[in-house]
Amino acid sequence: MYNLIGAGLIVIGAGIGLGQIGGKAMEGIARQPEATGKIQTAMIIIAALLEGLAFGALFLGK
Template identity: 80%
Template sequence: MEALDLSMIGAGIIILGAGWGLGKIGSSAMEGIARQPEAAGKIQTAMIIIAALLEGVAFAALFAA
């Protein structure tokens, strides 16, 4: 059996954090849209950009490990 690979544990933590972050972004965006429906377009655009960047970090961690 091989030694414990700490890079895999680190990648797993990053991916779990990215999942939590995506959920937080989505819930905050829905709350913002509920409070100010007229700003839904701007909130949704910002949410999609941030989610894409966060997903890129998760994929980078997955493939770097």
């Protein structure tokens, strides 16, 4: 039961984080379209790190 609540919390946190990353990246791209490639790469790396953390937590909490 508690690990299900924990899983929910993890997913909420990761969702907020991913939203921030994606949103800020899009703002950046809108401001400087010529830097799209660099912003996308950085965005994917950070998103992957966050995802790794979230999956790690889910995996340990299982």
